[in-house]
Amino acid sequence: MPRQMNLGAFLMATGHHVAAWRHPDVPADPLDFATYKRTAQIAEAACFDALFVADSVAAPSDPLASHSARSVYFEPLTLLSALSAVTERIGLIATATTSYNEPYHVARKFASLDHLSAGRAGWNLVTSDAAAEAGNFGRQTHIPHAERYARAREFQQVVQGLWDSWADDAFVRDKASGLFHHPQAVRTLDHVGEHFRVKGPLNVARSPQGRPVLVQAGSSETGRELAAQSAEVVFTAQPSLARAQAFYADLKGRLARHGRDEQSLKIMPGVFVVVGQSQAQAEDKYEQFQALVDPRVGVGLLGRMLGNFDLSGYPLDSPLPALPPTEDGQRSRQQLLTELAGNEQLTLAQLGRRIAGGRGHYSLVGTPTQIADELQAWFEGGGADGFNVLVPHLPLGLEDFAVQVVPELQRRGLFRRQYQGHTLREHLGLQRPANPYFAERGQP
Amino acid sequence: MPRQMNLGAFLMATGHHVAAWRHPDVPADPLDFATYKRTAQIAEAACFDALFVADSVAAPSDPLASHSARSVYFEPLTLLSALSAVTERIGLIATATTSYNEPYHVARKFASLDHLSAGRAGWNLVTSDAAAEAGNFGRQTHIPHAERYARAREFQQVVQGLWDSWADDAFVRDKASGLFHHPQAVRTLDHVGEHFRVKGPLNVARSPQGRPVLVQAGSSETGRELAAQSAEVVFTAQPSLARAQAFYADLKGRLARHGRDEQSLKIMPGVFVVVGQSQAQAEDKYEQFQALVDPRVGVGLLGRMLGNFDLSGYPLDSPLPALPPTEDGQRSRQQLLTELAGNEQLTLAQLGRRIAGGRGHYSLVGTPTQIADELQAWFEGGGADGFNVLVPHLPLGLEDFAVQVVPELQRRGLFRRQYQGHTLREHLGLQRPANPYFAERGQP
Structure with a gap:
């Protein structure tokens, strides 16, 4: 089989276009689970690799917040947990900040989601996104960039260590003898670092994927280094194929220094897509949203x-x-x-x-053929392993993509017609990490 | 209609009996969502008020932990969010500690669950449960009892304030004018206290119940005072009717001092129940578990x-x-x-x-009639408004209760035959709290 493209469906309540909620076809309630459920099921029917949810731990405070649908939304882990119960195969990637969280809680929630979903969880590690967040967690000012990344690096190491608290085969559950788990198959972490002291072990078994998939989105020098060290998926905003190629080459080029091969990290630029049966129809559709801005x-x-x-x-x-x-x-x-x-x-x-639509992400407004041509050019031209798809309005914009663009990608042999695997790692072609602390016990 | 009993189904992976997992009828995997789903649906079919999930933010470390099924389990908010998508009416009460959390996160997750479930969320506020928890959050030693409660009180006030960030009718979503929410219908909290500084507002709209139901379980003097001040449901372990009556009278008697009436707080002792068609059959069933200890x-x-x-x-x-x-x-x-x-x-x-079974909770091992007699005596004798039901094994022990005891309570007119309301507050007969900061705007 030729190399396959990965596709993420970037969820955002009413859609990515800032005026989407004003469009007559768009359900304008950002806290309606039924809309999310429908969107998730559209994405799963089209065999998307994952749903992706962004996050902020503060409400926007700018004077025009009252005119956008972005002030209130579901907390990502609760939302994706609910969606895990009404989907079967699609991955579930939630954003959680390392700046205003505790690693024990984050490790636990994602491991729990990985168990709930039978191996479909991913964690989008971010440092932080809005100065307003600081004020909700006892700080007067935001944590500076460099310190944020130092904290993020240590945070990620603690989370990973907690995910490895238990051997994969720890739980024997031997009803006859009464032995539930091997006493030697669990370890405390005893982490003592600059930012955290965490004893462990985690109170969740090693999860179906070994570790939930680690996603990052930072594109700064520090962000790239952190990604090269530990990320398995990188989301990024790239304005042109040339820039995407440069970013792709740079990031993949850093992996060897960290002892990693190029397949261990998937790069998925965001792409804002408006689909029409003709170029004119696509542009007209786009203009309907633009006119509402x-x-x-x-x-x-x-x-x-x-x-x-x-x-x-x-x-x-x-x-x-x-x-x-x-x-x-x-x-x-x-x-x-x-x-x-x-x-x-x-x-x-x-x-x-x-x-207003793509927020700086590359925009494609056109026919299924035109859009597939562009995605293929990026994918085959060293610019992307896949794409995080942003649509103007939800759920209908995603349905347009699912029903019109995905079949075109499938005809070209670039995208799966059905799920081959069951876990997010399997969809992405990422290896299940062995547990380094219990290597001698073997994996299940 | 005569006064109705409230019933909670206390979930615990394999059941409450410490040896339940060894029984041949019991699925022994504490991280199998399918078992929880089945249990939840049994409880909902029997019209239970709520599912209840306990919690600890540490794995047990005692030498015999390897012989019990209690070391690993789902994180409660992710579990109940998943269950919200496969149930329609039953309440969803999760435990979260105030000792090792941030109020912004807790307020947000429960508000999110309340939206996901259309008004079925409850928060069991606890201070903490195990010294091992301290070590997972950067502390060498546990927070002392008095300080824990002072922190809990302030924590609860901050959470409540955040839940009231938005007026109930804030979101007009006027597609024509572009006004999404009234600019005056949101407020920052600007809380500055002994333990927390939290600016707000919450990035979740006021939830369907106004505020998720507040549950507490502390029975110490400090715990009772905190409950009298703010709790809407109290879970408690009482060894006899006489003791239950004393507790009930004491706690209800404290309410007036806080300007509250007796109906605003429901007292639900835990009760461990083993049901049989005859007394002998019930005892035999119980002995099957006891023999495995x-x-x-x-x-x-x-x-x-x-x-x-x-x-x-x-x-x-x-x-x-x-x-x-x-x-x-x-x-x-x-x-x-x-x-x-x-x-x-x-x-x-x-x-x-x-x-080994009821862990100090009142135990009832008998026929449906005998069990209903006892529950009725507590309920009508000033010992309880309802019960949090613990069963030895899940899901079958709950099915026994649902199929045998619930119909007996219904025949006596003590328990609903179908849900009358949609929210947990409606099931419990608790009022929806008005938002004190936006009283003049009215409620929807």
Whole structure:
């Protein structure tokens, strides 16, 4: 079989377009589980590798928040746990920050989800996303970038150690003798580090995947190094094939130094997709959403994407003002958008409108054939192992992709027609990690 | 309609009897979601008010842990979220400790579960349960009892404040004007206290129940005062009707001082139930489990119940040694068991065997009529508003109760034949709390 593309369905309540909720076809309640369930089932019927859920541990506070559907949403682990019970095969990737969590809780929740879903859990490790988060966890100011990453690295090591608390074959459950688990098949972690002291063991057995799949999205130098060291999937925003190729080559090139081969890390750029039967129909569909963008709301979103700057004081037709580098974990996105504004001489309102759908991700508005051509070019041209698919509105935008684009990818032999494996690791072609602490016991 | 009894189904992987997993009829995998799903559906078919899940944030470390099925289990919020998707009406009560959590996370997860389940979430607030937990969260020693409760009180206030971040009618979702929520219908909490600084608002809308139901289990003086101040359901272990009556009268008597009426707090003692068609058959069923108790395992469980003491050094036929008062949040249970041992002159092995099923909860081993008689006597005699039902093995022990005892209670007019309401509050007869910060806006 030729190399297969991986596809993630990036969930966001009403869809990724900031004005999606205003469209007559879109259920506008971000806390309606039925809509998520329908979306998940559409993605699973199309054999997507995974559902992906972003997160923030604060409500947006910009003045235009009242005009977007982004203020309230489900907590990702509870949402994906619920979806695990109404799906069978699709992976479930939730975001959780290392900046305002405890590693024991995070290790436990993802291991629990991996058991609930029979091996479909993934953890998108992020450092943090909004200065507002600090205030909800007893801090006056945000943790600086470098310290955030140092904490993230240690956090990840503790989580991984906790996931390896138990041998895979620890639980004999011998009813006759009364021995439930081998006493030697569990270990305390006894971690003592710069940021954490964690004794262990975890109170969850080693999970079906050994460890839930580790996903990262940081694109800064520090973020890339952390990803090269430990990530198994990287999501990223890349504005062109050339940039995607450079990122792909750079990140894959770092793996050998960490003793890893290129297959152990999958790179999946985000791609914003609007599908139509003709180019004109696709553009018309896209314009329906664009026409609903209140320019002030577009600029509000822009401010958030740049790293939580309030741009409401600037005239809508002014150019993007010079901004200091953000400390908010959005530095790569800030750079990308600043370049875009400069290259195309966009006003604030124009830039806000431009990112209203894909938020800086590569955008494809066209026919199934055109979209498949582009995805294939990236996939075969060293730009991507797969894609995290953003659609303007949910669930219908995903249905468009599932019903029109996926079959075209399947005809070309680029994407599965049915699931071959049962776990997220199997979908992604990632090995199940052995437990280094119990190697001599063997794996089940 | 006469006053109705409330019933909780206390879930525990293989059942409450410490040797349940050894029984041939019992699925012995504590991480099998299918068993939980079946159990939940049995409870819902019998119209139980709620499922209840206990918790600890540490694996047991006593030497006999290898001989019990209690070392690994699902994290409660992920488990109940998954169960929310495969049930329709039954309440979902999860335990979460205030000692090693952040209020923002706890508020958020329970609000999210309340939305996922359309109003069925409950939070069992505990202070903590095992010294081993401290070591997983950067502490060398456990937080002392008094400080734990002070923290718990402030924690609960912060969570409640966060649950009230949004007016019930905040979200207008006006597609025409583009207004998603009223800008004035959200408030920051700006809490600054002894233990926490939390800005808010919560990034989850006010939930279907207004606030998830608040459950507590502490029976100490401090625990009772906290319950009288804020709890809506209290679980408790009471060894006799007389003691249950005293507890009930004491706790209900405290409510007026906090401006609350007696209906605003439901008291639900735990009751361990083994059902048979005849007394002899019930006793025989119970003995099948008792015969599977390894005495060392019984004593290991006893040590945990007394507050995490290692009793493995004492001879099995010695009396219970004098122990210092535990600091482990089990002080009431310790007192209860110490009295039991003294009154009946039990050896360690005998006491361990005695608690192997109900762990100090009131035990009923008999016919449906006998069991219904006792429950009715407690319910009508001022000892209980309902019961948290513990069964030796799951799912079959609960099925016994559902199929044999519930119909007897229904015949007597003591328990619903079908759900009247949709939310946990409605099942329990608890009012939906108004949002004090947005009273002038009215409720939906």
